[in-house]
Amino acid sequence: MTCAINYAPRLRAQGLRITPQRNAILHVLHHSGGHLSPTQVFEQARKEFPGLTEPTVYRTLEDLAEKKFLLAAHVGNGKIVYELAEKQHHHLICHKCGKTVEVDHAPLDLLYHQFESSTGYKLDSSHVTFFGLCPDCQS
């Protein structure tokens, strides 16, 4: 049923309770593998748990992202998508065709340190989106 995903201990370690709603949502994101919008999560998770409602989905996605189970990435015009937080990475999106590539965080590390010393802020490992034109769309 829950396809051997064991988020339970990590959830409990964060003080989060294990509910069928959360299971359904994590399950959907786990299986899709990719980036899902809140609406997509809602529609798919509702199949596994028919009573599920929208406020629960939005709240859960935010909570799980805050606790680092999920990664929230904005994809332009205020749209955001979620994915399972595995390795830290960032997105590079073609503003013409939408094609997205994932880039490693490493090259940003130096920059983060510069910002930290120049501003006094302590930066998160939060996701960043860069926009541009993919190779195919440059002609």
Place this chain on the structure above:
Amino acid sequence: MTCAINYAPRLRAQGLRITPQRNAILHVLHHSGGHLSPTQVFEQARKEFPGLTEPTVYRTLEDLAEKKFLLAAHVGNGKIVYELAEKQHHHLICHKCGKTVEVDHAPLDLLYHQFESSTGYKLDSSHVTFFGLCPDCQS
């Protein structure tokens, strides 16, 4: 009335027509100086042009941002704010208190070049938001 703002020639140069709706919207952003949400733009611009409607505001903000008159910055959870596009810069936002500092683009330039050569994408001068904890919120 239009407080000596002369967007007209630049607008026309981009093939955009000059309408009272656009004037009102640009006027509001010009005077506020800061970052405004679409709702704030709508409410304030409506005072100058009472017939103004929401779809027009959203469309106009997107169009003006695409043509580089405005800069669209996301501020977390899919919220975006607009400001006049003057110098290219980025934002560093405290995820606890919301305090925002603007940082220069220069230190990102090298990174952009690295990404361009490693991915083949040609990057935009689009806005990036970084999140963290401001000095006051670190204790």
Place this chain on the structure above:
DNA sequence: TTCCTTATTGTAACTTCTTACAATAATAGA
């Protein structure tokens, strides 16, 4: 000026997202 073209707008309906609060149910402890 007048007419023509077409970018821009408003309308109406809809979808997505948010809020406040009362009801529920997951956990810890007896």
Place this chain on the structure above:
DNA sequence: TCTATTATTGTAAGAAGTTACAATAAGGAA
């Protein structure tokens, strides 16, 4: 197992943002 605590949820209503399309009006040409 039962009970108490309180995190989590659903409800109901509303706000924010989107869509498709017909009506309007800005700007160029006659």
